[in-house]
Amino acid sequence: MQPFTLIEGIAAPLPAANVDTDVIMPKQFLKGVDRSGLKEGAFAALRYGPDGTPRADFVLNRDPWRAASFLVVGENFGCGSSREHAVWGLSQNGIRALIGTSFAGIFFDNCARNGLLAITLPQEDVARLLARVGDPETCRIVIDLPHQTITAAGLSLSFEIEPTRKDALVRGLDAIGTTLQARDDIAAFETAYLKGNPWLA
Amino acid sequence: MIAAEAGRAESGTVAKTLYDKLVDAHTVRRLDADGRQVLLYIDRTVLNEYTSPQAFTGLREAGRPLWRAKAALGTVDHVNSTASARTARMPDDDAQRQAVYFAENCRDFGIELFDVLHPQQGIEHVVMPEIGLVLPGLVIAAGDSHTTTYGAFGTLGFGIGTSDIEHYLATQTLVYQRLKSLRVTVSGALGPGVRAKDIVMALIRDIGASGATGSAVEFAGEAISALSMEGRMTLCNMAVECGARGALIAPDETVFAYLKDRPRAPKGALWELAVSRWRQLASDADAVFDREVAINAAAIAPMVTWGTSPDQAAPVGGQVPDPACEADPDRRRDMERALAYMGLAPGTRLEEIAIQRAFIGSCTNARIEDLRDAASVVRGRTVAPGVRAMVVPGSSAVKRQAEDEGLDRIFADAGFEWRQSGCSMCLAMNDDVLGAGERCASSTNRNFEGRQGAGGRTHLMSPAMVAAAALAGRICDPRPFLGEK
Numbered sequence: 001m002q003p004f005t006l007i008e009g010i011a012a013p014l015p016a017a018n019v020d021t022d023v024i025m026p027k028q029f030l031k032g033v034d035r036s037g038l039k040e041g042a043f044a045a046l047r048y049g050p051d052g053t054p055r056a057d058f059v060l061n062r063d064p065w066r067a068a069s070f071l072v073v074g075e076n077f078g079c080g081s082s083r084e085h086a087v088w089g090l091s092q093n094g095i096r097a098l099i100g101t102s103f104a105g106i107f108f109d110n111c112a113r114n115g116l117l118a119i120t121l122p123q124e125d126v127a128r129l130l131a132r133v134g135d136p137e138t139c140r141i142v143i144d145l146p147h148q149t150i151t152a153a154g155l156s157l158s159f160e161i162e163p164t165r166k167d168a169l170v171r172g173l174d175a176i177g178t179t180l181q182a183r184d185d186i187a188a189f190e191t192a193y194l195k196g197n198p199w200l201a
Numbered sequence: 202m203i204a205a206e207a208g209r210a211e212s213g214t215v216a217k218t219l220y221d222k223l224v225d226a227h228t229v230r231r232l233d234a235d236g237r238q239v240l241l242y243i244d245r246t247v248l249n250e251y252t253s254p255q256a257f258t259g260l261r262e263a264g265r266p267l268w269r270a271k272a273a274l275g276t277v278d279h280v281n282s283t284a285s286a287r288t289a290r291m292p293d294d295d296a297q298r299q300a301v302y303f304a305e306n307c308r309d310f311g312i313e314l315f316d317v318l319h320p321q322q323g324i325e326h327v328v329m330p331e332i333g334l335v336l337p338g339l340v341i342a343a344g345d346s347h348t349t350t351y352g353a354f355g356t357l358g359f360g361i362g363t364s365d366i367e368h369y370l371a372t373q374t375l376v377y378q379r380l381k382s383l384r385v386t387v388s389g390a391l392g393p394g395v396r397a398k399d400i401v402m403a404l405i406r407d408i409g410a411s412g413a414t415g416s417a418v419e420f421a422g423e424a425i426s427a428l429s430m431e432g433r434m435t436l437c438n439m440a441v442e443c444g445a446r447g448a449l450i451a452p453d454e455t456v457f458a459y460l461k462d463r464p465r466a467p468k469g470a471l472w473e474l475a476v477s478r479w480r481q482l483a484s485d486a487d488a489v490f491d492r493e494v495a496i497n498a499a500a501i502a503p504m505v506t507w508g509t510s511p512d513q514a515a516p517v518g519g520q521v522p523d524p525a526c527e528a529d530p531d532r533r534r535d536m537e538r539a540l541a542y543m544g545l546a547p548g549t550r551l552e553e554i555a556i557q558r559a560f561i562g563s564c565t566n567a568r569i570e571d572l573r574d575a576a577s578v579v580r581g582r583t584v585a586p587g588v589r590a591m592v593v594p595g596s597s598a599v600k601r602q603a604e605d606e607g608l609d610r611i612f613a614d615a616g617f618e619w620r621q622s623g624c625s626m627c628l629a630m631n632d633d634v635l636g637a638g639e640r641c642a643s644s645t646n647r648n649f650e651g652r653q654g655a656g657g658r659t660h661l662m663s664p665a666m667v668a669a670a671a672l673a674g675r676i677c678d679p680r681p682f683l684g685e686k
Contacts, residue, residue: 015531016534016535016538017410017510017531017532017535018410018411018510018512018535020510020647020649022628022647022649022650022651022652023649023650023651026651026655027628027629027630027651030251030630031251031280031293031295031296031298031299031630032254032295033254033255033258033298033299033302034254034255034258035255045650045651045655074531075411076410076411076414076444079410079411079442079444080346080647080649081345081346081628081647082252082344082345082346082360082361082362083252083362084252084255084362084363084364087362102411102414102415103414104411104414104444105359105380105414105415105444105446106346106359106360106361106362106446107362109361109362109365109378110362110363110364110365113362113364113365113368114364162233162237162238162378163233164232164233164238164376175364175368175376176263176265176367176368176371176372179240179368179371179372179374179376180371180372182229182230182240183372185229185230185240186229186240186242186268186372186373186374189229189242190242190269190373193227193242197338197475197478198471198474199336199467199471199472199474199475200244200336200339
């Protein structure tokens with residue numbers, strides 16, 4: 001997993017509430033058996049018209065946000081289906097972090113598993129960020145994960161993140177490898193658990 | 202006492218919720234100082250063909266074996282055809298590739314598979330309970346958001362992404378962040394013709410699509426205790442639509458009666474032992490929840506969505522709301538967008554909205570009781586001209602049982618298509634798709650833009666209401682058809 005430390009980049013505003021994973025990655029892009037080919041799928045119905053031409057009204061089709069590394073999003077972003085394809089598609093478009101008031105639970109975990117930083121901030125902080133990133137002159141921001149800060153034009157915000165989640169992101173840890181270091185603990189737990197619940201053995 | 206709880210006697214007599222008890226009983230080790238993040242032992246999973254392939258590829262590339270292959274079951278459900286003549290062939294080449302790779306993975310890793318020709322094939326969350334694999338006190342994580350369904354059994358069920366499927370398969374555990382607790386108490390009795398679907402849709406409307414985000418919900422109250430297992434599964438299934446990452450109902454005699462003699466449920470002395478343990482699974486009387494919501498069952502009317510988020514819903518006797526009356530500008534903008542997509546004008550009576558499609562199916566509402574309920578509306582009547590109506594049973598076993606009861610004839614005689622099992626037009630990954638602009642009365646769980654097909658317009662409701670809408674050719678109140686007093 002790609003480590004996340006300090007990243008400077010363009011942030012794009014996407015303030016609609018309840019943007020679901022069907023919208024982030026529509027069903028026609030879910031038919032693969034690998035993670036590839038999802039770049040074009042991200043937000044496909046918003047990005048392209050029925051004839052396949054880019055829609056000028058979609059922010060990621062416009063300069064300078066076309067090169068966005070971050071999205072500032074609305075409430076409950078990523079709700080709905082568990083499809084991790086949504087996160088893979090965002091990553092394949094160069095998105096490294098999302099900033100919003102709340103994220104759906106499965107999506108939030110999927111982000112962490114792929115090195116995509118999802119930052120939760122209070123409504124007023126998200127509103128202040130949106131006001132800046134919607135302007136081409138002030139849309140560049142800096143996210144410093146080790147210090148848990150976001151810096152934008154005339155604005156410095158700090159954010160909370162669970163220490164273990166932060167550590168995994170900063171170091172780009174392989175989650176399975178880390179867990180398997182506790183292999184003996186898992187085996188011991190399982191033996192006792194199945195003994196105590198013999199109908200599951 | 203569940204075995205793993207034995208070690209925490211020193212924590213004293215702190216009152217606990219059922220959720221806390223399940224997490225504690227499955228905690229292998231704490232991962233942070235205050236125990237908010239734990240390594241959680243997962244009892245079982247169910248796999249499907251579309252969210253699992255990359256997990257298996259990851260295991261293959263890393264050369265990692267499965268921790269416990271017998272704790273996984275595979276079923277093909279998302280991409281298969283539901284045409285009445287069943288073949289092994291998937292509707293398109295990509296789907297075929299997924300089904301073939303899934304079979305290869307199950308074979309190579311030693312996982313039992315219900316492929317599309319298997320007599321037990323069906324939607325994962327219908328199959329798991331009906332064969333008796335969902336038991337009280339378990340933790341089940343699976344690569345589908347509607348894994349919350351299993352809460353109906355007092356099982357902590359939750360959806361995970363593909364990376365976590367891989368993590369589970371390799372370690373039998375997940376890195377798990379403890380949730381907040383939310384109790385929803387539904388007191389009193391439902392009115393005639395009002396269903397579990399209406400309870401959960403009313404809840405989602407009331408607390409919003411993110412109202413339970415970050416929470417495990419426990420449902421309680423007389424109206425919940427009175428629900429059948431099918432009703433409880435509908436309720437817990439859709440709890441994810443208000444953001445719940447787990448939905449629990451304390452197990453009771455209804456659960457035990459449902460499970461007894463199911464093929465994979467424990468038998469004999471083990472059954473007796475298990476039930477004696479399961480009776481202890483409940484929140485302590487003085488447990489404190491982070492949040493409480495109270496709902497009066499008698500006040501709930503049959504519900505239907507008008508927008509593109511499950512919380513954009515109203516009682517069937519209501520109207521499409523007017524965004525101009527919404528004070529919050531963000532919410533107003535979202536409402537305007539939803540109404541433009543849905544092709545609806547503010548003030549329209551919901552019962553005036555004409556439909557072209559009717560769909561009874563999905564892990565939310567395609568179990569035997571759902572089909573019986575819809576059939577009782579349909580019996581002796583015919584689908585309105587210009588409406589294409591489909592019934593897609595939740596599993597092949599449900600289909601057989603319905604046929605044994607003659608329900609297939611009732612539907613077919615009325616003009617419904619009687620199809621094979623699968624997820625079908627709930628998410629339209631197969632060839633069951635709405636055309637652009639087509640409006641569908643649907644017993645499913647999500648009315649998102651494009652969910653049932655690009656440009657398709659979905660109105661969520663109970664299966665009885667879908668049946669009534671198919672007959673009337675428009676959204677309508679199912680209660681006169683049901684004739685309950």
